[in-house]
Amino acid sequence: MFDKIRIVLIATSHPGNIGAAARAMKNMCLSRLYLVEPKCFPHADASSRASGASDVLDQAIVCSSLDEALQDCSLVVGASARSRSLEWPLLNARDSAEKLYQHARQGEDVAILFGRERSGLTNLELDKCQIHVHIDANEQYSSLNIAAAVQVLTYEIHQACLAQQSPIEEAGGRGGVSHQVMEDFYAHLDQLLQDIDFIDERGSEKLFRRLRRLFNRAELGNDEVNMLRGIFSAAQGRKSMRRQEGRIEK
Numbered sequence: 001m002f003d004k005i006r007i008v009l010i011a012t013s014h015p016g017n018i019g020a021a022a023r024a025m026k027n028m029c030l031s032r033l034y035l036v037e038p039k040c041f042p043h044a045d046a047s048s049r050a051s052g053a054s055d056v057l058d059q060a061i062v063c064s065s066l067d068e069a070l071q072d073c074s075l076v077v078g079a080s081a082r083s084r085s086l087e088w089p090l091l092n093a094r095d096s097a098e099k100l101y102q103h104a105r106q107g108e109d110v111a112i113l114f115g116r117e118r119s120g121l122t123n124l125e126l127d128k129c130q131i132h133v134h135i136d137a138n139e140q141y142s143s144l145n146i147a148a149a150v151q152v153l154t155y156e157i158h159q160a161c162l163a164q165q166s167p168i169e170e171a172g173g174r175g176g177v178s179h180q181v182m183e184d185f186y187a188h189l190d191q192l193l194q195d196i197d198f199i200d201e202r203g204s205e206k207l208f209r210r211l212r213r214l215f216n217r218a219e220l221g222n223d224e225v226n227m228l229r230g231i232f233s234a235a236q237g238r239k240s241m242r243r244q245e246g247r248i249e250k
Contacts, residue, residue: 001161004104006111007150008034008069010125013117015040019049019057020147021114026053028154033060034069034111049147066113066125070179074108075100078129079149080120081142089131089217096133097156108176112153114146127209128179130216177222185225186212192232195240 007025012018018041022033033056035041041062050057063069070076077096091099103110113129115121126132135144135152144152190208193199199207220228 001101001104002029003032004107004109005030005100005157006032006034006069006073006109007154008036008066008111008113009038009146010036010066010113010121011039011116012041012146013039015043015046016049017117017146018043018060019046019051019053020145021150022046022050022053022056022060024147024151025154026056027151028158030154030157031056031059033057035060035062036066036069037064038062066128067179067183070111070128072109073111073179074176075103075110075131076113076129076179077111077131077133078113078115078121078126079133079135079153080115080126081134081137081144089213091131091133093133093135093152093156094160096131097153098160099131101157101160106176109178112150114149117146123209127212128183130219177220177225181222181225182215182220185215185220185229188229188232192236195236 007021007030009018009021012035015038018033018035018038025031025033041060042057046057047054061069077091077100100110100112112133113121113125115125133153135142135149137144186208189211193204193208218224
């Protein structure tokens with residue numbers, strides 16, 4: 001089950017933080033580390049801070065984009081301490097860990113995203129997440145070091161595994177829909193909204209972000225994605241037919 005869980009660090013500035021995160025992962029039986037455009041890796045500081053978790057570093061996968069790191073993932077959780085103007089589905093560390101555990105236990109690949117040391121995750125990166133996780137901490141000082149945040153969340157996942165309190169869910173819900181399938185779905189939705197003249201340049205970004213939140217909360221299954229894309233295609237075909245009829249009448 002642990003092999004299904006990815007820890008994804010985005011644009012990490014200090015290689016020592018990568019090593020410390022690897023150590024935190026190995027403490028909790030995790031080994032799949034993905035690095036998106038790290039500033040400096042491999043590096044001696046990373047190896048030094050790993051302190052016995054060099055195997056996690058050796059197996060780390062360096063990616064040129066976040067989409068590459070999330071390939072085949074059916075559930076993506078974004079860790080952030082900052083509040084946002086648009087609300088994401090929000091869980092605490094324990095509840096998000098149990099959700100990740102349940103998906104991984106069913107054989108699905110899942111990922112937890114950790115952003116830059118100074119600024120965390122961008123809104124565009126959180127757009128790719130189904131869940132936003134916030135670690136409850138001191139309200140006056142809630143920003144954790146990346147390795148500390150990794151330790152908290154991986155500990156909760158390990159505890160969820162040990163407790164084995166939740167049964168395997170019935171097939172359904174999101175049904176193992178991969179990250180790429182959902183990105184293709186959103187690209188199709190975006191094209192549909194343009195084809196039917198539903199959006200304008202001023203409000204399109206905010207509207208589309210809200211639509212992503214809506215469908216992320218729904219945890220669509222593969223059949224549901226195919227059904228909706230069929231509806232999209234039918235609507236696009238109808239619009240195209242009307243345009244052709246209008247040209248003929250003229």
